[in-house]
Amino acid sequence: HHRWENSSYVKTIDRIPGPKKKPIFGNATALPKEIDEIMQTIQGKWVRQFGRIYRNWLGFRPFVQISSPIFMEKILASQTFIEKSTSYNILRPWLGGGLLLASGDRWRKNRRLLTPAFHFQILDNFFDVFNKNADILCQQLAKASISNKGQFTEEIDVFPFLKKCTLDIICEAAMGIKINAQLEDTQYLRDVHRISEIVVERFFSSSNFLPDWLYHWMPHGREHTKILERLHGFTSKVIQERKQEIAQGRLEGDVNGEDLGGLKKRRAFLDLILMAVKGGVELSDVDIRNEVDTFMFEGHDTTAAALVWLLYCMATNPGHQELVRQELDELEMITALLVAILLVLITVLFLAYRRWECSSFVKTIDLIPGPKKRPIVGNATSLPRESDEIMQTIQGKWIKQFGRIYRSWLGFRTFVHISTPHFVEKILTSQTFIEKGKSYSILTPWLGEGLLLATGAKWKKNRRLLTPAFHFQILDNFFDVFNKNADILCDQLAKAQSSEGVKETDVFPFLKKCTLDIICEAAMGIKINAQLEDTEYIRNVHRISEIVVERFFSFGHFLPDWAYHCTSKGREHFKILKQIHGFTSKVIRERKEEIAREEVQNNDAENSEEIKKRRAFLDLMLLAVKDGVELSEVEIRNEVDTFMFEGHDTTASALVWFLYCMGTNLEHQELVREELNDVFGNSDRSCTIEDANKLKYLECCIKESLRLYPAVPNITRYISEDFELGGYKIPTGASLSVQIYALHRNEDYFPDPDIFKPERFQMDESIGRHAFAFVPFSAGPRNCIGQRFAMFEEKVLASALLRRFKISYNLAKHGPSKANAELVLRPKHGMPLNLVSFS
Numbered sequence: 001h002h003r004w005e006n007s008s009y010v011k012t013i014d015r016i017p018g019p020k021k022k023p024i025f026g027n028a029t030a031l032p033k034e035i036d037e038i039m040q041t042i043q044g045k046w047v048r049q050f051g052r053i054y055r056n057w058l059g060f061r062p063f064v065q066i067s068s069p070i071f072m073e074k075i076l077a078s079q080t081f082i083e084k085s086t087s088y089n090i091l092r093p094w095l096g097g098g099l100l101l102a103s104g105d106r107w108r109k110n111r112r113l114l115t116p117a118f119h120f121q122i123l124d125n126f127f128d129v130f131n132k133n134a135d136i137l138c139q140q141l142a143k144a145s146i147s148n149k150g151q152f153t154e155e156i157d158v159f160p161f162l163k164k165c166t167l168d169i170i171c172e173a174a175m176g177i178k179i180n181a182q183l184e185d186t187q188y189l190r191d192v193h194r195i196s197e198i199v200v201e202r203f204f205s206s207s208n209f210l211p212d213w214l215y216h217w218m219p220h221g222r223e224h225t226k227i228l229e230r231l232h233g234f235t236s237k238v239i240q241e242r243k244q245e246i247a248q249g250r251l252e253g254d255v256n257g258e259d260l261g262g263l264k265k266r267r268a269f270l271d272l273i274l275m276a277v278k279g280g281v282e283l284s285d286v287d288i289r290n291e292v293d294t295f296m297f298e299g300h301d302t303t304a305a306a307l308v309w310l311l312y313c314m315a316t317n318p319g320h321q322e323l324v325r326q327e328l329d330e331l332e333m334i335t336a337l338l339v340a341i342l343l344v345l346i347t348v349l350f351l352a353y354r355r356w357e358c359s360s361f362v363k364t365i366d367l368i369p370g371p372k373k374r375p376i377v378g379n380a381t382s383l384p385r386e387s388d389e390i391m392q393t394i395q396g397k398w399i400k401q402f403g404r405i406y407r408s409w410l411g412f413r414t415f416v417h418i419s420t421p422h423f424v425e426k427i428l429t430s431q432t433f434i435e436k437g438k439s440y441s442i443l444t445p446w447l448g449e450g451l452l453l454a455t456g457a458k459w460k461k462n463r464r465l466l467t468p469a470f471h472f473q474i475l476d477n478f479f480d481v482f483n484k485n486a487d488i489l490c491d492q493l494a495k496a497q498s499s500e501g502v503k504e505t506d507v508f509p510f511l512k513k514c515t516l517d518i519i520c521e522a523a524m525g526i527k528i529n530a531q532l533e534d535t536e537y538i539r540n541v542h543r544i545s546e547i548v549v550e551r552f553f554s555f556g557h558f559l560p561d562w563a564y565h566c567t568s569k570g571r572e573h574f575k576i577l578k579q580i581h582g583f584t585s586k587v588i589r590e591r592k593e594e595i596a597r598e599e600v601q602n603n604d605a606e607n608s609e610e611i612k613k614r615r616a617f618l619d620l621m622l623l624a625v626k627d628g629v630e631l632s633e634v635e636i637r638n639e640v641d642t643f644m645f646e647g648h649d650t651t652a653s654a655l656v657w658f659l660y661c662m663g664t665n666l667e668h669q670e671l672v673r674e675e676l677n678d679v680f681g682n683s684d685r686s687c688t689i690e691d692a693n694k695l696k697y698l699e700c701c702i703k704e705s706l707r708l709y710p711a712v713p714n715i716t717r718y719i720s721e722d723f724e725l726g727g728y729k730i731p732t733g734a735s736l737s738v739q740i741y742a743l744h745r746n747e748d749y750f751p752d753p754d755i756f757k758p759e760r761f762q763m764d765e766s767i768g769r770h771a772f773a774f775v776p777f778s779a780g781p782r783n784c785i786g787q788r789f790a791m792f793e794e795k796v797l798a799s800a801l802l803r804r805f806k807i808s809y810n811l812a813k814h815g816p817s818k819a820n821a822e823l824v825l826r827p828k829h830g831m832p833l834n835l836v837s838f839s
């Protein structure tokens, strides 16, 4: 003792102020007997006497007591002092190396593993456990507050009630089981209470200083061991049962450490540990038990104590209690108000829905045959998920079931579908129904009131203005753009195909870039070299098409633009559009300046004639403006964007299906090649407009591929006044859908409709066929303005490809190519073709 007393350790400690210590006992005998007074001495009297840092001795164990935030921060924020002091050791037999007592790497690992279990989102799931037990607690307290004689008792000791309630909560949260401590008296409940008492007793008695083995010889120690055995047995049993449930897949979902994705369902903390073990985290059964026991210990007495003092503070501070109650009342009022508003809203919506259901509009539409509609969703839920199957349902199955005029509902929007030439003619030749269906509106932010979407006088004016740009003579001037890009396309495909090990090439991305290059030069007069380089504008045009398609098939379709632009996709949409519009506007400004410069430089007639010949569509509009036509810059931009949109995906789609037809009908491919030989011989000269006009069989093949795979598989019109079709009344407000895909496969007009037979389009065979049986470019006043441009482009690209390559599609390997009806008809899985070069 003397040696210890003189050790530098004791001397160092004793330099810190503190109460005078006695030999062997230190300051233990200076402490009062009552526990509350002990705390008042240690955390009160001695603090006042010796300051906010002082030392005291409990036998040979010194404690440095601190109670100032600056000292606290130094200790609690330290990464070094994370180990608990030895006084916690009396909890070790119960909690082992659980989170409370663990240290070092083991603590770090388990803390990381368990932290996600306390994520905000997960905690949200425990609110029903809290609420349910809060209700029981209130009921139990209300019951207890009534005496045997039915009178209100004056006081109740609430602490035991609170302890049971918090125990019930932590049991469900930690282990996922209900022990109903508030309602029943169980062995487990008794054991948890008793073990806490014994640990406290040991803490404040001399046995705190005994090692566990010696303590367990004493009567309290023996009781302690017996209870612990039961407690550990109970926890282990629960763990085994939960483990089995997980193994049998009764708790679906998976969890690994930090991942919160699969944690939608409420899980007990134990389940999270077990799932992590399943996912490869190393934890023995005893480790798991220690964690669960730690939660049980830390999670009930603490919360009960916090709550009991809160209630004490409330009871002794009625003014504050009143303020809290006011807050709760307000919350209740707001909740009640919200519920009332919700109920009114539901009622109003329900009544509006009933009214709508009984309206003459709905009744008139529902006289047309069609699939049975469900409330609110209509037929939306009857459609398959896959885009190719949606088209097969709408333009196949339902036509077989309900006929060539039928109706469907997409939510509150109705479509009348037609696929027979007589009906199609009636719609497409009408001067009244020139307005597009409502579903086109998702293109408005991009294309504005360009030709595709404009209506009324505006459409008429712009259509008249732009039609001359597609005059035969003007189109002749684009042949060198077609040929130049056809050459690049062939070279790019030859390069891709010659790479080592490549037997097939997905040609679709190549075709899209080629048609984009062509339309860029034709519409704006600029070369973007999409086939050779990757530029932001190309990426933007591709991405905007993707986003528009995604919106079309999602809930975003039904959102107004302002609401859609608040979603993440909407924001991307908005950002890209800004860039695209910025690019088009810049090109327009530059062309404007260039035209002004050219005017000054080229006064001689011959030269200006030359320039006129090479005009892009944009130039023609700018010249018209100079001549006095009223077109704002935004209107011009809308037209250019419309050409860009309408003019590249459509032609790429038409070409890809043409190549597919060639690759699957080799005998027809040979016939086309023979025709190409007749026209071009062995020369590798470019294709002229005269050549294109001579390629009649190629034209039949292009048309037949457009019949089987129309690049635009359906178009819609808004019915702006009541109208009769096929004996049915179509009321104002409906959308009429011309099912081009189904129309083209109508066997009354095309026998063996699914077979590729280009001869159908030879003069003698097509005579007498209804003019509206084949309308890949639509027909009537709102037909495709770029139809001739597109056909020439197809011919030049197709002839270049077939002069250069023998093309085949491996049907045995890939099966028939599936078509997705998006903005255009695109091959669902790309178009892998084998291209064998002749040269």
Ligand code: HEM
Binding pocket: 436, 451, 452, 453, 463, 642, 643, 646, 647, 648, 650, 651, 654, 710, 711, 712, 715, 716, 776, 777, 778, 781, 782, 783, 784, 785, 786, 787, 789, 790
């Ligand atoms: C094979 C290629 C093409 C096909 C299958 C095709 C098909 C169509 C169809 C079916 C329509 C009617 C849309 C509707 O009523 O909703 C249309 C309209 C239109 N197309 Fe094309 N198109 C093609 C190429 C082009 C090209 C290359 C351009 C431009 C150079 C173009 C510009 C337009 C425009 C501006 C409209 C709107 C016309 C209006 O409403 O007055 N198209 N196209």
